[in-house]
Amino acid sequence: MSFVLIRHFLKNPKTVGTVWPSSTALCRELVKGINIEQAKTVVELGPGTGVVTRQIIANMHDNAHFFAIELNESICKSFSRKLPDVKIYNDSAANLKQLLEHEKLTQADCVISGLPWASLPFQVQNEILDAIVECLPKGGYFTTFAYLQGTLLPAARKFKKQLDNHFSEVRKSRVIWHNMPPAFVYHCRK
Numbered sequence: 001m002s003f004v005l006i007r008h009f010l011k012n013p014k015t016v017g018t019v020w021p022s023s024t025a026l027c028r029e030l031v032k033g034i035n036i037e038q039a040k041t042v043v044e045l046g047p048g049t050g051v052v053t054r055q056i057i058a059n060m061h062d063n064a065h066f067f068a069i070e071l072n073e074s075i076c077k078s079f080s081r082k083l084p085d086v087k088i089y090n091d092s093a094a095n096l097k098q099l100l101e102h103e104k105l106t107q108a109d110c111v112i113s114g115l116p117w118a119s120l121p122f123q124v125q126n127e128i129l130d131a132i133v134e135c136l137p138k139g140g141y142f143t144t145f146a147y148l149q150g151t152l153l154p155a156a157r158k159f160k161k162q163l164d165n166h167f168s169e170v171r172k173s174r175v176i177w178h179n180m181p182p183a184f185v186y187h188c189r190k
């Protein structure tokens with residue numbers, strides 16, 4: 001468990017989503033098969049403790065642009081203490097396009113998400129997914145994870161439908177059993 005996530009989960013359970021940081025195996029699956037080594041621009045949504053960020057940076061080209069977008073101000077501050085050289089915006093993922101413009105960029109080749117989709121309202125999910133699709137080039141990649149235990153719940157089925165409606169390709173990874181709780185990754189392509 002992560003103290004940062006526990007503290008903020010107690011205050012904002014719906015936007016933080018979990019007290020467990022993603023395992024190394026899940027972080028690896030999130031950056032696998034998305035051509036991240038060739039990407040010019042990579043954006044992470046909801047980086048939380050920064051475990052996925054480390055994996056992204058380890059796999060990305062040295063000259064690629066990267067920034068993260070985190071809604072929670074305190075989590076943002078804690079992230080910057082741990083990863084002082086990594087650019088992070090304290091903002092909503094729904095503002096992806098405006099933040100890319102602020103960086104003088106028009107597109108992101110890969111968008112990687114740690115957002116707790118299942119607990120976000122439908123309207124917010126839709127707004128963020130629209131922003132992601134708008135900012136990806138054709139063939140660009142989006143990855144996100146879901147917990148295995150939730151897959152039978154209506155919210156998870158609704159979210160899968162949302163992905164199918166937004167992307168031309170949606171593929172589920174193998175189950176990552178070495179994660180708390182077990183999870184899988186959706187690899188999506190515009």
Ligand SMILES: C[S@@+](CC[C@H](N)C(=O)[O-])C[C@H]1O[C@@H](n2cnc3c(N)ncnc32)[C@H](O)[C@@H]1O
Pocket residue numbers: 015016017018020021022023045046047048049050051052069070071072075091092093094114115116
């Ligand atoms: C499950 S935690 C991230 C876990 C992270 N992958 C890890 O393993 O540490 C989800 C994060 O998404 C952030 N978040 C929730 N809604 C957001 C939004 N609309 N925009 C940006 N970040 C958001 C939360 O504040 C939280 O830090």
